[in-house]
Amino acid sequence: MPNRRFLALPLLVLAATLGPVYWALPEGLSIARSLGIVLGWAGCGLLLASLLLMLREPRLAQGLGGLERMYHWHHRVGMAAYAALLAHPLLLAAAAWPDGRQLAWQTLSPFSQGWPVWAGWLALLLLMAGLAATFERRLPYRTWRRLHLGLGLAVLFGLLHLVLLGIEQPVWPILGLAAFLLGWRIVRQDFGRAARPYIVHRVTPVADGMVEISLKPLADGLQAKPGQFALVAFFAGPNFRGCGEFHPFTVSASGADGEIRFGVKALGDCTQNIQSIEPGVLARVQGAFGCFLADRPAIPQLWVAGGIGITPFLAQLRAAPLDQPTQLLYLYRSESDAAFLHELQVLAAKDPQLTLRAVATGPTLPDLNALLPAAPGLAQRDCYLCGPPGMLVGLRQVLNERGIKPRHIHFENFEFR
């Protein structure tokens, strides 16, 4: 990743944090009170940055190093804001402690304070409840997503807390910006106003619980490169009712006429339902995102795919013959799970640069060390990994142990929760 794009995100978060802190920097107060005020404003800035990082705009994602990186930072920045905002009232109460324990409690308790403190407490409790729901993976995705979006309410109540305290001058613009970012996300992304209309053209079962769906654009199609993914929502057809939620799917092929294909594996309720999709179903597509296989150097490469993780590599092989000697290690549980295997064998037979090794691993994680090529050859290669999270963790560990530097290991998790 270029340095400019690598630095853009941390610099953005730093500016969003330090800006309000600088404006509100207290003078002549006790250390505890000063720190309480600083952490309150830092939390406010971090929450604002976190809101910006949840936008799914291809250009913004490109400038900040990719959507996945934005989501990674969205989670961590949100948690940092939470910790700062929890410390804020505690430090203000601690500052009052020398004047009396009762006064310290009254500083903290909303029952002895007015509406400003009630609004602050409400914001904290909404943050607490929203984050509790965020970490609850057993919730159905739709419920989870709504509860997670409810965290936006916490931001608005937090800013209302400042307005009620009489700090209006910088807060109204911040409140406006927060409402704008939330509205942008809800209208353009969740309601799909930023998405392009498509129609399902063809559906091909490619393995147990996995189909390849070909979509044709109903207006201007998006330009997707191999290794990218898009957010796709499927709606209704003559005999099919989609869940209408946007889910990330990796591009498996992209045609000159705007046709785009995705591999969809049944991993949850919505994707299980998609297995029975039919031609004629309307869809909306946002993207494309990601730079997984972009800017590959002209050196030999090792690609390792696990299950559905074969799709970005397949898209690259379908797009054009390879420029670099490439070994593709394709891992799948059993022959019935080996999506696209026959097509891959045909492509490998035609392309002298490609060496394919396909391995049925069984239901458990295999001995990855034994499956990878011998160390001397591996050291001169760039490694591209795509597969389930457990496999990625194991592969990165093995590659690190073999002395492969992190800059030669490329991967994407495609994790959005």
Place this chain on the structure above:
Amino acid sequence: MRRFYLSTTVLFWLLVTAFWTASLWLPTPEESLLLAAEKTYTPAELAKHATAANCWMAIRGGVYDLSAYLPAHPSPPELVVPWCGREATEAYKTKTKGRSHAPFADELLARYKIGTLASDQAK
């Protein structure tokens, strides 16, 4: 991150509980703080203390020296300082669009009392 969330949340509630428990064991605030000297000040004397660094206000008949407290007041100085050196009961009662200060503020205010405001006849 889940572990971080759980640990920060549990620690927060433990500390909130600690503040609450400590407040129950507190002996009542020292009488000396609540019984301010009943010295009387005229409006002219009050008006001499009209800056942020030397700020007296008359509220509900009492005179308060808020110079030390002003930097800690949550509202920006431009909202509060104009009331220094003046009778500020109405401003105190109607802050944030018609709402009065909370009982907490009343208790805090008592700590800064230095006397009472003389009536017009006493001037």
